[in-house]
Amino acid sequence: MDHAPQPAPVLARLREGFERIALVLRADLWSAAGEAGLNPTQAQVLALLAARPAGLRPKEIAAHLAVTAASMADTLSALERKALLRRTPDPADARAVIARLTDGGRDLGGRLASAASQVTAALAGLSANEQADLLLAQVKIIRTLQQAGAIPLQRLCVTCRHFRPHAHPGEANPHHCAFVNAAIGDRDLRLDCGEHEAADPAVQAATWTAFTG
Template sequence: MESPRTAPPLPMRVLEGLERIATAIRADDWNRARAAGVNPTQLAILDVLEGRPAGLAVRDLASQLGVSQPTATDSILALERKGMVEKRPEPGDGRSQRVQITPAGRDAHAARAAAPGAVAQAASALPDDQQEYLLLLVVSVIRQLQESQAIPIQRMCVSCRYFRPYAHADAAKPHHCNFVDAAFGQQDLRIDCREHETADPSVRAATWTAFEGSQPPPPSR
């Protein structure tokens, strides 16, 4: 019989919990994909392309999605047939192509975004301070994954050259974005920002040290 002393290691139990959440996310993805008239992989491609006016090369799309290039190519061809993406020559290299979202693709993406799934509803049911702390934990996990090269660099505040953590004494808005020259709070941290520009590795490391070192304590509930 399992007891607290014989339970799996803490990281394994965290992984088990994330796997349960991932199951619900996959179900949400299927529901949203059906509403958009695509499948989940095709919807994920629209997610990546939306907000990237210049588009992405097929290899970069595959890297962002964590799938093989042939898998990405098949899904892109299906989206092309539906008129949701198009390919254009890479500037300066006519042999290469970039995939761009079309107005029809944006409409499909908007239909997907209009219906929050079960996981979003569950997160929104948490108190505001717990939602904010959960966001910080998610940012920390993604940061570890990208720095270990398990995933590509994400367009997060903490990896952006415009981000200045804890630049202000205001506890409600301690951070500063140099792109818009404005202060903002923890609850406004972005996971995927259109204006993101990746900072140099040494700058990312220094930014993260400053960000992590000044974190407030977790909510006491």
């Protein structure tokens, strides 16, 4: 009869795994940002806005990074001081503001978004199939989080009106993106596509069924 300590349930261990990896991501961010004279939060804002040429409102940025709007105001002021970002009035709403990167900010943000990372290096050790499965799992998790309201709307292929799941059954790249008019596979799925256009809720549900079915 064994009396081993009770192992944590699998869900808790999976969360633990994400937490371990998250710590490395944060460390990577510190080193990449530090070289540019920034801190992690500033770097995250830059990387986010580099993918959003039209800019975002402070409130939206705060939601994406899971901080309050007041905290984000601090960070935006810091970035504005460094001439990496500009806040301009929103013509559509006189209360609001749009935060956009300056040319320098866009440069730096792009570099940060594609900076080398120890996590990226570790991911390279997985096989192509493992990478595809992992991306698929991430898409499922992120979609669930989005549906639960835990994160703002994400620009995922699987919620996009251009996405046609299993349009090419049996082939290596079974899905299709009507925007680029090309066949794509699981490993090509995007998490933040600049061309994303949200499909109708009903269409999204049907797409999801077809995608996972």
